[in-house]
Amino acid sequence: xxxxxxxxxxxxxxxxxxxxxILALGLLGAFALRVGISxxxxxxxxxxxxxxxxxxxxxxxxxxxxxxxxxxxxLLLLTLGLEYNADELVTSLKSxxxxxxxxxxxxxxxxxxxxxxxxxxxxxxxxMAGVTYATSSGITAKVLSDLGWIGNRETPVVxxxxxxxxxxxxxxxxxxxxxxAGAGLLTGSLTVAIALGTVTVVLVIALRFGNLxxxxxxxxxxxxxxxxxxxxxxxxxxxxxxxxxSAAVGAFLVGIALSGELAHEARALLMPIRDLFxxxxxxxxxxxxxxxxxxxxxxxALALALVSMITKLFTGVYAARRAGIGRAGRVRAGIALxxxxxxxxxxxxLAVAAGAHPDLxxxxxxxxxxxxxxxxxxxxxxxxLVTAIANRA
Amino acid sequence: xxxxxxxxxxxxxxxxxxxHSGRRIGVVxxxxxxxxxxxxxxxxxxxxxxxxxxxxxxxxxLVELLGAPRIVQRLNDLHREVEGLMSVQLPISPGxxxxxxxxxxxxxxxxxxxxxxxxxxxxxxxxSPTPDFQFLAGDVVVVVxxxxxxxxxxxxxxxx
Numbered sequence: 140x141x142x143x144x145x146x147x148x149x150x151x152x153x154x155x156x157x158x159x160x161i162l163a164l165g166l167l168g169a170f171a172l173r174v175g176i177s178x179x180x181x182x183x184x185x186x187x188x189x190x191x192x193x194x195x196x197x198x199x200x201x202x203x204x205x206x207x208x209x210x211x212x213x214l215l216l217l218t219l220g221l222e223y224n225a226d227e228l229v230t231s232l233k234s235x236x237x238x239x240x241x242x243x244x245x246x247x248x249x250x251x252x253x254x255x256x257x258x259x260x261x262x263x264x265x266x267m268a269g270v271t272y273a274t275s276s277g278i279t280a281k282v283l284s285d286l287g288w289i290g291n292r293e294t295p296v297v298x299x300x301x302x303x304x305x306x307x308x309x310x311x312x313x314x315x316x317x318x319x320a321g322a323g324l325l326t327g328s329l330t331v332a333i334a335l336g337t338v339t340v341v342l343v344i345a346l347r348f349g350n351l352x353x354x355x356x357x358x359x360x361x362x363x364x365x366x367x368x369x370x371x372x373x374x375x376x377x378x379x380x381x382x383x384x385s386a387a388v389g390a391f392l393v394g395i396a397l398s399g400e401l402a403h404e405a406r407a408l409l410m411p412i413r414d415l416f417x418x419x420x421x422x423x424x425x426x427x428x429x430x431x432x433x434x435x436x437x438x439x440a441l442a443l444a445l446v447s448m449i450t451k452l453f454t455g456v457y458a459a460r461r462a463g464i465g466r467a468g469r470v471r472a473g474i475a476l477x478x479x480x481x482x483x484x485x486x487x488x489l490a491v492a493a494g495a496h497p498d499l500x501x502x503x504x505x506x507x508x509x510x511x512x513x514x515x516x517x518x519x520x521x522x523x524l525v526t527a528i529a530n531r532a
Numbered sequence: 533x534x535x536x537x538x539x540x541x542x543x544x545x546x547x548x549x550x551x552h553s554g555r556r557i558g559v560v561x562x563x564x565x566x567x568x569x570x571x572x573x574x575x576x577x578x579x580x581x582x583x584x585x586x587x588x589x590x591x592x593x594l595v596e597l598l599g600a601p602r603i604v605q606r607l608n609d610l611h612r613e614v615e616g617l618m619s620v621q622l623p624i625s626p627g628x629x630x631x632x633x634x635x636x637x638x639x640x641x642x643x644x645x646x647x648x649x650x651x652x653x654x655x656x657x658x659x660s661p662t663p664d665f666q667f668l669a670g671d672v673v674v675v676v677x678x679x680x681x682x683x684x685x686x687x688x689x690x691x692x
Contacts, residue, residue: 222541222542223541223542227539227541230539280542280543287580287583288579289543289560289568289583290546290558290568290570290572290580290583291578291580292548292572292577292578292579293578295538295539295540298540298542298543299541301541301542302541302542399634399664400634400666403563403564464578465576465577467579468576468578468579471578471579525576
């Protein structure tokens with residue numbers, strides 16, 4: 140925790156730094172909007188610039204940014220959970236299990252294999268598997284909406300794959316947390332068992348007694364609602380962290396337990412706060428990464444990005460074909476799945492915090508930089524091409 | 533005609549069907565209340581080539597233009613076709629347990645067998661309301677069923 144700030148001078152420096160950082164993020168975000176890509180890569184680059192070895196290293200505000208980053212992760216997962224209700228999760232699990240499994244196997248493999256080939260060991264392999272596996276549901280949703288693909292018939296396939304991935308995250312994050320804690324085989328598997336047990340129990344509670352939780356949280360006053368939801372999410376996140384289940388999963392499960400109109404309202408209230416702290420989180424990850432370390436792994440990141448673009452493309456094509464979608468639609472489904480973003484960084488962040496291989500952070504940063512930027516651009520570029528394919532067929 | 537309903541997790545619901553003339557059209561109902569009217573491409577039937585965003589008022593207006601006369605006509609047809617089938621108009625009074633709650637909460641079809649075919653609010657007809665439709669005091673609910681189950685619906689709407 141940061142030392143209590145007493146002198147007015149340090150407060151001034153703190154505000155100057157935070158103001159400068161956040162304002163810079165705002166300007167970068169505006170630029171990203173104009174170019175039509177996700178702001179996440181820009182936030183990461185900003186973090187690199189402000190960090191140790193960067194262009195403008197920060198003096199006092201790093202402690203605040205560290206705590207803000209933790210809040211960012213909680214809020215990211217909470218709002219993600221709010222997007223889905225338990226019924227949707229179960230339905231999508233039932234109807235798309237096969238596509239989801241293909242997604243998992245194909246896209247976890249590149250990261251895991253790369254980590255093993257580099258000799259980073261099995262735990263890093265599990266972390267890297269997560270880094271290459273998860274599609275950024277945030278960026279993908281934005282791509283779908285920006286390009287007018289929401290009504291397309293392959294879109295439900297894409298969305299249900301995303302739901303499947305998010306649910307997998309609820310199981311994966313506790314496992315990763317336990318593995319990163321560095322326990323031996325026996326205690327390790329015990330921790331994993333406890334973690335999975337907890338997740339299951341909470342999920343069942345969310346499915347069965349979601350309405351009780353809703354009744355507790357509901358309030359006609361938006362201020363009360365906001366405080367209750369954030370309070371509950373942080374509390375459950377804290378408990379989850381205590382049980383080594385990963386705080387993020389706790390928040391995710393709180394989000395799932397809330398549904399309907401309430402979830403809607405809560406999400407709308409949380410969005411601005413989430414945007415602020417999520418941006419802080421990406422900056423923090425950049426801060427921790429030494430820019431000088433990125434160049435040596437850039438080639439590797441590019442290769443990994445290329446391979447996992449192809450595996451995602453194949454995943455989309457496979458799942459869409461199973462749903463009876465035509466050729467052009469299959470390609471669109473694959474393209475929509477390419478962007479990686481917030482969760483890949485969340486996963487890498489966990490691994491870095493636990494002291495994983497020093498190259499893992501820079502590799503993940505470079506990897507996400509490439510795919511968060513390139514994914515939406517690819518979708519935009521491919522649109523006319525795909526239409527041409529369809530017209531010829 | 534078959535209307536296909538697809539859930540769009542995190543976004544809302546999509547309804548689509550193919551018209552008699554072979555065009556595929558649909559509506560995406562966002563949870564935020566936004567509605568997209570979509571028309572599919574002839575050469576790539578998976579792609580929405582036209583995507584018209586409608587706000588609440590515009591969607592209501594379109595429903596009014598397309599729907600209201602049709603509903604009345606269909607109700608009249610139903611009356612003529614089936615003896616014993618009736619439609620009743622039931623108001624949601626200010627003290628009703630469903631004032632501010634959704635159609636899905638009332639589980640009318642499951643509990644009574646009767647169907648809610650429309651809700652009239654301040655002169656506007658909401659045809660085929662979805663389960664997340666929110667009742668408000670002053671609404672008039674149009675229910676189709678037989679004598680017993682429409683009476684049961686009236687009880688539900690006043691007493692819960």
